[in-house]
Amino acid sequence: MQIKQRRSKKVSEILNDLSLSSKRGVAWLIDPDEFDFEKLEEEFFWQASQAELDLIFIGGSQGLTTGVDELISALQQKLPSIPKVIFPGSELQISDQADALLFLSLLSGRNPEYLIGQQVKAVEKLRSSQLEILSTAYLLVNDGDICSVHRKSETFPLLNQDIDQIVNTALAGKYLGMRHFYLDAGSGSDSTVSPEVIKAVKSAVNRPLIIGGGLDSLEKVQRCFDADADLIVIGNQAQKNPDFLIEVLDYKRFYNAALHIDE
Ligand SMILES: CC(C)=CCC/C(C)=C/CC/C(C)=C/CC/C(C)=C/COP(=O)(O)OP(=O)(O)O
Numbered sequence: 001m002q003i004k005q006r007r008s009k010k011v012s013e014i015l016n017d018l019s020l021s022s023k024r025g026v027a028w029l030i031d032p033d034e035f036d037f038e039k040l041e042e043e044f045f046w047q048a049s050q051a052e053l054d055l056i057f058i059g060g061s062q063g064l065t066t067g068v069d070e071l072i073s074a075l076q077q078k079l080p081s082i083p084k085v086i087f088p089g090s091e092l093q094i095s096d097q098a099d100a101l102l103f104l105s106l107l108s109g110r111n112p113e114y115l116i117g118q119q120v121k122a123v124e125k126l127r128s129s130q131l132e133i134l135s136t137a138y139l140l141v142n143d144g145d146i147c148s149v150h151r152k153s154e155t156f157p158l159l160n161q162d163i164d165q166i167v168n169t170a171l172a173g174k175y176l177g178m179r180h181f182y183l184d185a186g187s188g189s190d191s192t193v194s195p196e197v198i199k200a201v202k203s204a205v206n207r208p209l210i211i212g213g214g215l216d217s218l219e220k221v222q223r224c225f226d227a228d229a230d231l232i233v234i235g236n237q238a239q240k241n242p243d244f245l246i247e248v249l250d251y252k253r254f255y256n257a258a259l260h261i262d263e
């Protein structure tokens with residue numbers, strides 16, 4: 001509660017603002033299974049808040065419950081002004097300490113547990129919670145790489161080349177009433193969501209579009225920004241090298257400022 005009262009904007013408003021403007025946003029994904037807080041210097045947290053990190057996502061593909069509350073409390077101490085959003089690998093990762101929850105349905109697959117099973121299991125916890133619930137169509141898309149999210153969900157990704165199928169899947173989510181869209185290549189994926197797919201989905205759904213998976217260079221980030229991604233997610237590469245996240249944030253600032261000059 002205390003956390004939410006201090007914020008001026010809801011997470012849905014932050015996403016809508018990004019979607020309606022040509023500005024790009026960056027989220028840092030922290031996997032509570034693997035995160036070692038001790039390793040990060042104070043300097044890193046200072047730079048992250050100065051560099052206008054938009055959101056922090058918390059979640060892991062294994063969906064384990066351990067450490068989620070502790071992680072969010074620790075983040076609250078270090079980065080109090082940045083909204084914290086649960087990106088759940090399972091309903092067990094829901095925490096009231098966060099500001100919002102990506103209420104995902106894995107539309108690229110046909111596993112009922114990830115289409116509706118986990119969501120129903122989450123309801124008891126959500127009925128009494130203050131979390132902002134963000135209905136999110138979640139699609140796994142890459143060139144055929146199999147990552148831990150595919151193994152965990154027992155689904156295959158849609159292929160970048162099948163643009164019509166991807167757009168139709170995203171639009172089916174929109175027609176079902178979903179308001180946010182997340183195309184994910186999978187954590188650490190060799191291939192990313194292609195710019196053609198990003199462009200096609202964004203122009204079809206015209207709603208906030210989140211892109212992640214395998215973004216490990218500024219070139220890949222730029223391709224997503226140029227293709228109209230509203231928010232990109234950096235996980236693995238920030239864990240390997242925290243300076244990379246700061247570089248991406250600096251790049252975003254430069255990118256958004258350049259857009260402003262052109263306007
Ligand atoms: C809505 C509720 C309550 C639950 C949703 C449950 C669903 C549909 C999940 C989608 C499928 C799934 C398993 C997604 C995982 C998303 C995630 C947190 C990925 C982060 O991956 P990492 O844990 O960083 O990857 P590694 O395993 O490679 O470390």
Ligand SMILES: O=P(O)(O)OC[C@@H](O)CO
Nearest residue numbers: 187188212213214235236
């Ligand atoms: O860990 P990376 O490869 O950055 O992927 C982030 C996220 O989109 C995975 O679900």
Ligand SMILES: [Mg+2]
Nearest residue numbers: 031033060061
């Ligand atoms: Mg993980």
